[in-house]
Amino acid sequence: MARSVNRLSAKAVTAIAVPGYYPDGLGLYLQVSQAVSKSWVYRFMLNGRAREMGLGSLYDRTLAEARDAASAARKLVRDGIDPIDARDVDRKRKVLEAARSLTFKQCATSYIEAHESGWKNAKHASQWTNTLETYCGPIFGALPVQAVDTALVCKVLEPIWTDKAETAGRVRARIEKVLDWAMVRGYRSGDNPARWRGHLDKLLPALKKKNRVKHHPALNYERVGQFMAELRRQEGIAARALEFVILTATRTSEVTGARWDEINLGAGVWVIPGSRMKAGREHRVPLAPAAVSIIKAMRKLRQNDYVFPGQRINEPLSNMAMLELLKRMERTDITVHGFRSSFRDWTSERTNYPREVSEMALAHTIGDKVEAAYRRGDLFEKRRRLMAEWARYCEMTKLPGKVVPILRERA
Secondary structure, X not given: OOOOOOOOOHHHHHXXXXXXXXXXXXXXXXXXXXXXXXXXXXXXXXXXXXXXXXEEEOOOOOHHHHHHHHHHHHHHHHOOOOHHHHHHHHHHHHHHXXXXXXXXXXXXXXXXXXXXXXXXXXXXHXXXXXXXXXXXXXXXXXXXXXXXXXXXXXXXXXXXXXXXXXXXXXXXXXXXXXXXXXXXXXXXXXXXXXXOXXXXXXXXXXXXXXXXXXXXXXXXXXXXXXXXXXXXXXXXXXXXXXXHHHHHOOOHHHHHOOEHHHEEOOOOEEEEOHHHOOOXXXXXXXXXXXXXXXXXXXXXXXXXXXXXXXXXXXXXXXXXXXXXXXXXXXXXXXXXXXXXXXXXXXXXXXXXXXXXXXXXXXXXXXXXXXXXXXXXXXXXXXXXXXXXXHHHHOOOOOOOOOOOOXXXXXX
């Protein structure tokens, strides 16, 4: 009489080449496909329903291992449990356990990758990475994100909360966002230990704005002409870039990142794309004759795609280059960004141009939503006249004794 169990042998399993199902007994079968691939199948009945459960390939599981797997499945069926459903639940559990074992650093990296396309520049992403690695890395960067609790968050924040208030505020907010992201993705559960309101505000003192707000030291506008005369005696690309910053009243990063395809010398216009602007909107900058002269001089030295090239191949001038120039000039009392304040003070005290013209020249966002909704233009022609007057003012090394407006807005 033929055996009802353990019908197959390892040798027979290897030799079978005809497609079909070959029983081993007790519901275990060797399945041979038309392509002569071989796999194990366990067939069973549960609640009057015939089911078939795959147990893996012959190459992944031997005959003995297949018998053990079928035996485990039979025990579940005997207890009224569907082994297919049980396996699916077990797989999901293992996936969840693996997900919850993700470290805070891995979650932070994933958060940054998910959001950096919406940030204005790569520098912002690097700031996120650097602050989290510097302050969180040594404390809980390598721990599972689920393990980050209030005590660990405080251990990061307390040493810098008073002495580095601005940095501490950013670190706390970034930890909170990473943990929120991990919670939504199912990598952790419970309250967010980095939340400020109703949580950390009970443990840490409030950060005072006076500790966080720092104004950029600026040169008095009445001394800009003398400074420009000294600046023009300086050689090098950084000197020309700083001169261009002053004449255009733009930001450091806007000038260092300026590309040749943004410049229209014929029209005397520099168009900065929204991707490089703080407000995220395209900004047209009228170029006064003095600014055009700088661009023409840089064109003779053209090295790459950037108007003000850096020392590395196809890289722009470093953001620190102009600051280092000020140090060499022994002008550590002022900053590059401060010249925007010099320009703003000059327009207020020496011209009759409306405030919105100078604000538009500085590419400031309109705070009043109603005003912003109705303003469609960029006051370009008025700004062209304003910037031409500013350039002429920057040529003056001696000012008239009586401080009066030196121009009127032309109709």
